Amino acid sequence: MRRVYFDHSATTPVRPDVADEMCAFLKENFGNPTSLHYFGRQARKEVEAAREKVAAAIGATPNEIVFTSGGTESDNMAIHGVAMINKNKGNHIITSAVEHHAVINTVKALGKEGFTVTILPVDKYGMVSVDDVAAAITDKTILITIMHANNEVGTIMPIKEIGSLARSKGITMHTDAVQSFGKIPFSVEELGVDLLTISGHKIYGPKGVGALYIRKGTRWKQSLFHGGAQERLRRAGTENVPGIVGLGKAAELAIRDLQSEAEHLKALRDRLIHEVTTKIDYVKLTGHPTMRLPNHASFTFEFIEGESMLLSLDLKGVAASSGSACTSGSLEPSHVLLAMGIPHEIAHGSIRITLGRDNTMEDIDYFLEIMPPIVNRLRAMSPLDQETEFAINGSCDACKAHGSCKM
Amino acid sequence: MYTEKVMDHFENPRNVGEIENPDGVGQVGNPTCGDIMKIYLKVKDNVIEDVKFKTFGCGAAIATSSMVTEMVKGKSLDEALKISNKMVAEALGGLPPKKMHCSNLAADALQAAIQDYMDKQEKK
Ligand SMILES: Cc1ncc(COP(=O)(O)O)c(C=O)c1O
Ligand code: FES
Numbered sequence: 419m420r421r422v423y424f425d426h427s428a429t430t431p432v433r434p435d436v437a438d439e440m441c442a443f444l445k446e447n448f449g450n451p452t453s454l455h456y457f458g459r460q461a462r463k464e465v466e467a468a469r470e471k472v473a474a475a476i477g478a479t480p481n482e483i484v485f486t487s488g489g490t491e492s493d494n495m496a497i498h499g500v501a502m503i504n505k506n507k508g509n510h511i512i513t514s515a516v517e518h519h520a521v522i523n524t525v526k527a528l529g530k531e532g533f534t535v536t537i538l539p540v541d542k543y544g545m546v547s548v549d550d551v552a553a554a555i556t557d558k559t560i561l562i563t564i565m566h567a568n569n570e571v572g573t574i575m576p577i578k579e580i581g582s583l584a585r586s587k588g589i590t591m592h593t594d595a596v597q598s599f600g601k602i603p604f605s606v607e608e609l610g611v612d613l614l615t616i617s618g619h620k621i622y623g624p625k626g627v628g629a630l631y632i633r634k635g636t637r638w639k640q641s642l643f644h645g646g647a648q649e650r651l652r653r654a655g656t657e658n659v660p661g662i663v664g665l666g667k668a669a670e671l672a673i674r675d676l677q678s679e680a681e682h683l684k685a686l687r688d689r690l691i692h693e694v695t696t697k698i699d700y701v702k703l704t705g706h707p708t709m710r711l712p713n714h715a716s717f718t719f720e721f722i723e724g725e726s727m728l729l730s731l732d733l734k735g736v737a738a739s740s741g742s743a744c745t746s747g748s749l750e751p752s753h754v755l756l757a758m759g760i761p762h763e764i765a766h767g768s769i770r771i772t773l774g775r776d777n778t779m780e781d782i783d784y785f786l787e788i789m790p791p792i793v794n795r796l797r798a799m800s801p802l803d804q805e806t807e808f809a810i811n812g813s814c815d816a817c818k819a820h821g822s823c824k825m
Numbered sequence: 826m827y828t829e830k831v832m833d834h835f836e837n838p839r840n841v842g843e844i845e846n847p848d849g850v851g852q853v854g855n856p857t858c859g860d861i862m863k864i865y866l867k868v869k870d871n872v873i874e875d876v877k878f879k880t881f882g883c884g885a886a887i888a889t890s891s892m893v894t895e896m897v898k899g900k901s902l903d904e905a906l907k908i909s910n911k912m913v914a915e916a917l918g919g920l921p922p923k924k925m926h927c928s929n930l931a932a933d934a935l936q937a938a939i940q941d942y943m944d945k946q947e948k949k
Contacts, residue, residue, distance in 0.1 A: 723859060725883035763856035799841050801863040801879035
């Protein structure tokens, strides 16, 4: 069966060049970078080379890069570290309603520890407004954390504007750039951010490794991990040397190929979006039509549910994802789609297609061939149509599952 | 994550559709929730002569709907009344735990349809 991987926002395959470089650090170059001897020195040299590569990829200096276990840790560490050290200055944190759980749950946890949290709404495209950020700032605001590009709907946020606003007010600014890094060009200077998160496995590098950029002079302190003095006291624990080497290589290649990849991906994405929205009825693109990641197409299909679409696609060899409740592991559809004002009944029918470097126009053709029959089959099975979709009593009392449903 | 039996019923659902002038109709769930099941019955001499379903929902919702129709077709109302959500899930070789409540409502839809039939009989 033809297999098509369309879930690159979830994770990507490790590039062969990256895997090759990593291999040596699993085998012969196994040293601990802290050790003084030859083996340690070899490992140290490569960790520092990787740091240079990551720094160069985002326009930072190597000293400003701290290696972590991934995007989740970088987000936690950034937010918690700024909050703790600035406690005496203020206790207010601003974020958005569409952040990744690594950010939103960290901020919410701080909300239970005496911090005040403002979760900004987004518009129908999933975009935060700079005016809303400005209006939310108080003299107690110590941190603004807003993602660069959204993982579920691909919308690119006005981070440059928010960054310069934060700077003009002397507020520390963090952005989660896990999805944008390697896909759209940027530098930390241009964005004007103080902290920035990246992750290895979204850029054809390994899982379980990431980095946090911390601008020199930022009021930040490691507040979560206690242990050794690695990463200049910023992240305790023996370095994940193979992972770090892989991240460095993947970052280097991602930036080298960014322009040509983006063009390739955009051509595929634009055709996919155009064909899906014109060939299939009752479909909407979610996220911003133009300010979106080059590899990202996401839709809602009315009257049918996301998981049943994913299963049907999987039976045809196509791997995609959905923000429907059934796939999220909770009973609620994606918080991102709901924050964009998409009603529950429609959010359940969401599908996300995220393209990658190995996808071809034939993959798009294949998808366009199999998707309409899948939609037709499921719609023929559905008791919903344009008349009944919102007519059925939407109250929880009418629903037998009530009680287990958290709405 | 799903058993082969679930996938079989998802791929090849039995008894999909509507019945014209049904003797009973039952519906549970709502679109906000992400699952709706609607079951149509044709009843003759207290036997379920025909049964059809329409479902909006995940793979488990579709498979349980299909399964319940297969379980009751040709059965007496008394037998059909004994069918529970748990029995449907068991007939499918089990469901993932988190699917047990939300997507496993097919027997409820069936019972609602039987109730509807009985209410209509009373009125006659
Ligand atoms: C926007 C965003 N932030 C953070 C993460 C978490 O990264 P990691 O899987 O490396 O912990 C992800 C990945 O799912 C993401 O998409
Ligand atoms: S809507 Fe799901 S139980 Fe109420």
